[in-house]
Amino acid sequence: MLKISASNLNALFDRIAEKQTLYIPVDREPNVSEYKKYESGMTMSKALNTVRSAKDFFFPQTENLAEFKVSGKTIEVKDIRKENEDFVVFGVRACDARSFGILDKVFLSEPVDSFYKNRREHGTIVTMACTRPAETCFCTTFGIDPTVPGGDVSVFFDGENYFFLDNTPKGEAFVASVSDMLEDGDASKLAEVQENTRNIMKKLPLSGLSTDSFGGERLMEHFNSDKWAELSESCFGCGTCTFVCPTCQCYDIRDFDTGNGIKRFRCWDSCMYSDFTKMAHGNSRNSQLERFRQRFMHKLVYFPANNNGEFGCVGCGRCLSKCPISMNIVKVMKALEDK
Amino acid sequence: MQEAMIKRAKELLADGTVNRVMGWKKGEFAYDTTPAVFETAEEIDRDFIYNDFTQANQSKYLIKESRKEGKILALLKPCDTYSFNQLVKEHRIIRENVYVIGIPGGPKIDIEKIKAKGITGITNVKNEDYTLKIETIYGVETMPFYEAVSVKCESCKSKKHVVYDELIGEGGDILDSNRFDMVEKLENMTSQERYDFWRGELSRCIRCNACRNVCPACTCENCVFDNPKSGIDQKAAADSFEENMFHIIRAFHVAGRCTDCGECSRVCPQNIPLHLLNRKFIKDINCLYGEYQAGADTTSKAPLTDYRTDDCEPSVVHERGAE
Amino acid sequence: MQVNENFEPVIVAFCCNWCSYAGADLSGTNRLNYPANVKIIRVPCSCRVNPMFILRAFQRGADGVIICGCHPGDCHYTSGNYFTRRRITLLYSMLDFLGIERNRTRLEWVSAAEGAKFAAVMNQFVEDVKKLGPNRRLEDLRCRKQ
Amino acid sequence: MQRIGVFVCHCGTNIAATVDVKAVAEALSHEPGVVVSQDYQYMCSESGQELVKNAIKEHGLTGVVICSCSPRMHENTFRKAAASAGLNPYLVEIANIREQCSWIHKNIASATDKAVILGKAAVAKVHLNAPLTAGESPVVKRALVIGGGIAGIQTALDIAEAGFDVDIVEKEPTIGGKMAQIDKTFPTLDCAACILTPKMVEASQNERITIHSFSEVSDVKGFVGNFTVTIKKKARYVDETKCTGCGLCTEKCPMKKVPNEFNMGLDNRTAVYIPFAQAVPKVATIDPNYCMMLKNGKCGVCSKVCSVGAIDYKQTDRFIEQKYGAIVVATGFNPIKLDKYDEFAYSCCPDVVTSLELERLMNAAGPNGGTLLRPSDKTHPHTIVFVQCVGSRCDDEKGKPYCSKICCMYTAKHAMLIREKYPDTEVYVFYIDVRTPGKNFDEFYRRAVEQYNVHYIKGMVGKVTPKADGKIDVQASDLLSNEQLHINADMVVLAAAIEPDKTARPLATMLTTQMDTNDFFTEAHPKLRPVESATAGIFLSGACQGPKDIPETVAQASAAAAKAIGLLCKNSITCNPCVAHSDELMCNGCSACEKVCPYGAITYQDKEFRMPDRSTAIRRVASVNPAVCQGCGACTVACPSGAMDLNGFSNSQIMAEVDAICK
Amino acid sequence: MNKNEKDWIDITSGVNVRKCMRCGKCSATCPSYDEMEYHPHQFVYMVEKGDIEPLLNSVSLYKCLTCFACVERCPRGVEPAKVIEAVRLTAVRKQGNNHLLPDQIPDMLDDDLPQQAIVTAFRKYTK
Secondary structure (H helix, E strand, O other), X not given: OEEEEHHHHHHHHHHHHHHOXXXXXXXXXXXXXXXXXXXXXXXXXXXXXXXXXXXXXXXXXEEEEEEEEEEOOEEEEEEOOOOOOOEEEEEEOHHHHHHHHHHHHHHOOOOOOHHHHHHHHHEEEEEXXXXXXXXXXXXXXXXXXXXXXXXXXEEEEOOOEEEEEEOOHHHHHHHHHOHHHOEEOOOHHHHHHHHHHHHHHHHOOOOOOOOOOOOHHHHHHHHOOOHHHHHHOXXXXXXXXXXXXXXXXXXXXXXXXXXXXXXXXXXXOOOOOOOOOOEOOEOOOOOHHHHHHHXXXXXXXXXXXXXXXXXXXXXXXXXXXXXXXXXXXXXXXXXXXXX | OHHHHHHHHHHHHHOOOOOEEEEEEOOOOOOOOEEEEEOOHHHHHHHEOOOOOOOOOOOOHHHHHOOOOOOEEEEEOHHHHHHHHHHHHOOOOOHHHEEEEEOOOOOOEOHHHHHOOOOOOEEEEEEEOOEEEEEXXXXXXXXXXXXXXXXXXXXXXXXXXXXXXXXXXXOOOEOOOOOOHHHHHHHOOOHHHHHHHHHHHXXXXXXXXXXXXXXXXXXXXOOHHHOHHHOXXXXXXXXXXXXXXXXXXXXXXXXXXXXXXXXXXXXXXXXXXXXXXXXXXXXXXXXXXXXXXXXXXXXXXXXXXXXXXOOOOOHHHHHOOOO | OOOOOOOOOOEEEEEEOOOHHHHHHHHHXXXXXXXXXXXXXXXXXXHHOOHXXXXXXXXXXXXXXXXXXXXXXXXXXXXXXXXXXXXXXXXXXXXXXXXXXXXXXXXXXXXXXXXHHHHHHHXXXXXXXXHHOOOOOOOXXXXXXX | OOOEEEEEEOOOOOOOOOOOHHHHHXXXXXXXXXXXXXXXXXXXXXXXXXXXXXXXXXXXXXXXXXXXOOHHHHHHXXXXXXXXXXXXXXXXXXXXXXXXXXXXXXXXXXXXXXHHHHHHHHHHHHHOOOOOOOOEEEOOOEEEEEOXXXXXXHHHHHHHHOOOEEEEEOOOOOOOHHHHHOOEEOOOOEEHHHHHHHHHHHHXXXXXXXXXXXXXXXXXXXXXXXXXXXXXXXXXXXXXXOOOOOXXXXXXXXXXXXXXXXXXXXXXXXXEEOOOOOOOOOOOEEOOXXXXXXXXXXXXXXXXXXXXXXXXXXXXXXXXXXXXXXEEEOOOEEEOOOOOOHHHOOOOOOOEEEHHHHHHHHOOOOOOOOOOOOOOOOOOOOEEEEEEEEOOOOOOOOOOOOOOOOHHHHHHHHHHHHHHHOOOOEEEEEEOOOOOOOOOHHHHHHHHHHOOOOEEEEOOEEEEEEOOOOOEEEEEEEOOOOEEEEEEEOEEEEEEOEEEOOOHHHHHHHHOOOEOOOOOXXXXXXXXXXXXXXXXXXXXXXXXXXXXXXXXXXXXXXHHHHHHHHHHOOOXXXXXXXXXXXXXXXXXXXXXXXXXXXXXXXXXXXXXXXXXXXXXXXXXXXXXXXXXOOOOOHHHHHOOOOOEEEOOOOHHHHHHHHHHHHO | OOHHHHHHHHHHHXXXXXXXXXXXXXXXXXXXXXXXXXXXXXXXXXXXXXXXXXXXXXXXXXXXXXXXXXXXXXXXXXXXXXXXXHHHHHHHHHOOOOOOOHHHHHHHOOOOOOHHHHHHHHHHHXX
């Protein structure tokens, strides 16, 4: 396998950044990381995962869709779509890498979302295998192996060297473009590291969590469960879980009158919000119970029902650590699952 | 302490003083406690928890709970009692329907501060004589208790319960806190430095509304930012202006009403020090219009619905130190 | 900082109907000059000015916002301007705290008899804002004029 | 879809000279919703209004924007025009392109640009205007007169004459005010008491007039046509209904060393007293600062001698609440305190007196029974110096910047009276200017000089020094002969400036009326509405509005009465429809709005609501009384949820204007 | 009329002579009145008219004790003493130089010199 020593990683970053935009996770505060556009001298974070997920690269929080200009009685529509430039996201974890597949199902099925598609086509995802999972991790519940992270290129770290494995033609091209900096290396230690990580995963407090009780076929049963009232009782209806979630994909489209024209843009929306999908007649879900139920039903029941059993959660654990009142999908699953 | 609270809660349930108990429910880990309403002694025995992590301010829940059938027991930390009082003052909580027990407050621990040390895989946290013993799947770690104290407790303003029907443990006093130090530090910066500081902070905002929704002063039936008729509604900040706008207006709307409970900063997933905006207003109000602590009582006039004919002119802002 | 000699700031002035708007009228009646940059919005009382309006003005491209009301004690509605004074003092202080240039905002008391003061205040304010240059710290880039 | 008409006025050349009106009309014709955009020579003229009316009918306009002079000038004109053409008057907006544009700017290009922007802002606003209907509120047929001097008495008599009930609130134990203290009046030299006291009696006997003496206004709520006033009836410790004014108690009262304020402290009265013989009401009052019974419970003589049992030591302040349709302020004036004028030795020399003190010294009912004697040694003064403008026309904190107006005339009067009664007395008047505009005024002054030989000297007194021999050295300059004089005087009389009564300022706050920097009430218009305040339903009578002599005061008092009668004649008045209203669905019931409302227009009620989640809930919500609300908008900003908004100046309208201006 | 000189006096005195309402209280209060050819009110009036030459040549200039009685008493805040002082300064400067230096004052003191003159001298030279 091709490898680069840890000490040369920044040289590699410099090389990548010469040709295209490179994003890497960097520490904002100790062990709190966020993706930043790479600039020479930046150090890759050692934190397990970024606070915000990597979905931002393909589905940003706000995005302009079109512009209109009204003059007199005529409306001029301006198509503002343009080809994106190539970019690389480095250090994506297995959970986030899986989330792209989930987002793809939403945005790339007909009608295709051209903004999303454009970004996907121009983005190369370089993943990073996990070695030190946290107690909030439960990706294995959804069949994700964090030691084989996927993406266009998988990167593994054995403590000294980073190993590169391309998974797609785009990944192959990426590795080829930097191959002169890489060297063939002995990946024998990797298997040991991976095995070690897998063992840790089994010891994690949430390792026993299972999706067996969920899926499309259990729709009415879960929908009518009497547990929702208690579960949703303390929910404040903020959108933190939604906005840190790598798979939440709901958005609202709005027009903004700049005074010199209209900008139509979309922005993330949260099914937890009281004005989510508000229509002329009002809201479709009027109580926080209904809204709360919607979010988890969507991830655990509706999504798999429409997508061959694939769940809408990747077990990254962000909502577990960020919910202001510590209510989360794990507690929901445990409450609803067959005992 | 937890035992005393459980005992008293069960007594009050049993004698019919209350029919529900607002408390905290234990979670998956040692630290994730969730505010919950308990209706039976069994539920309390099973799930009730009160420990170093039970930080959440429960007063906001009482808006709804106090409008339900029967009386509810609220266990309020000193800081929560200020929020509670303020909500009673604004006619949001029906006081008669709440039985308030004042309970000792913090300092509470912020799990994020433990995690910031690189400690992960946490399975248990024990406080052994103000040294935290943190059990993880990677082994046991220790750190001094005070290094993990949450930001809101670091600058605790008061250990006094301003409202209660009874107390568990001892009542405390208003403290001489250092809560305005950071505000002052910012005030002493140049305008450009302050601008850069706040851009750095506020640009991280993801408009998840956690700060607003958790805030006991933000209890509007319909927030102006959710109301298309207000003309300033927004779901996400499409421009840095909207980031500023949201936080300025939010801070302004709670000015004179914010009790400085610190929940906004606690819940911010992006760790934006939002409490500094509120404290700036509090500091200004204290300096310009006389000491005022929102929630300290239910009768005094709030600084923004009051005035003196000899109030200072806005030029005080323009005349302050250097730009 | 590069100073643009041709910079013509957009100034929004909120004037209370009873004193300052009449003061502005008086400066017109007396043919007292002040720059055309100043555009006046009539409000019943200075206490009608919501901080939202001020921020909105900056968002949409204003470079300075000034509020004018009756002198304290002279409010047509008795107490309106006292509330204004507290609210706006705190708001301006907050804007300053956020690093917004403090000379972009002002509150002045102008009575119906003070046409000369109105003109003088506006002249001074426009000059101050000109010195600051265009509002960049509290603008919405989407609204910037090309 | 809105159909908006824009009408740009040339105002002759007032606008058209600096604003290209045709270009403005052209530019505004492209604004959204604008279907007609015209310019015209004089839009406010009858033919101009006709143009607007025709356009409303012809184009079916839903909104009108007039680009013209200030809305303070012609907003009503155009609203009326719109109404007569069938358009709701509140769908008219004015863009002020004269006072705030053409008259300000010289450059045609920039003035035209600005006029276009102001027009656009008005168009943007009118898009959001809602038709408003003015409500009506009934008028309480009763007037309140605050102050019982000659102004208040005259106003009350006139209003009562017209058939309305009037209450007079007077803070002193008797009505009469300053005029009751005056000896003779200029320029006719008739006795003040002879013309005032019949009026006082008339007021007390008029069944439509209620006199609340020894009372103060403590609270005013409400609005034109419907004021609710709380009157504090101060404890006088004498039952007004029982006291016959026999005066026995005042004779027997052992506490006889109380400075008599009616005689300017020049003699003493008793602790229980009737200010003067013709007081109205003629009722005794006990001064609690001196009464031994009230101070330490030892005495009770008055109670013993009172045959009708009117003395009541347990009396306390009483508060009565009364509704009024109109309020007339007649709080009058006082001479300023002279203790800061060391150079005139007022504080240290008893023979330096103010003019009002001189009135008492010369009055038959005064301390000396009408014989002019020096206060110090009760001897007859042979040289008297009058000093004019003491504290008037001053540019410093000690005095007042205005001319007190009455001093020149009363000094001439005093000089003349002294010279007539005591021809052996030399009288000097030091003046800066002698101001005598008024019927027969200058003739009066000339008589003092020519007939009575009063020495008028142009110049000011610089220094007054009491000497050991009891004489007073007056050092002054004679500007015409350019010399410094020293006059060996027996008495010096200072014409102290007059100032509004101290109770006027807090009263103005209660009444929500405006005052100038000197605490004189500001009239609604200095020329055209001199007796009305800017606050509807509040009228001004007498010296509270500015220095006045008696004839002027009486004239203004009658004028104020006429204005009040005009209001009271109406059964109802049209309310301002630009008032606040709360969206109950958004209201939190937090009471912030209620706390900032100066009119108490906001109340709360618990109402049942169907919530979005189909449950019902009882919520506390605000509601605004449109008849009480004056439309200031304080509540709209206090309201965090935006539930409170203001008709005619709504959040969205103001933001639309902001947007249009910043565009 | 010497416009420049008038402007100069306006500036150095900081007094707005147009505020005078000609009441003469300054002269009425002046202890040096009889010594003077032109009295305080005349100073003010003549400066206002620009009629400064006679003042410059008058002994009155040096009779003012700068006791500030006129300043204290003037109801219009005109401050005649400052006007006189400004005229005096004009006269001094006209001579080309300050002939008197602070250190020279002690030597010039004699018993006949009024105290107030000494004070005046100090006041003048400490500025």
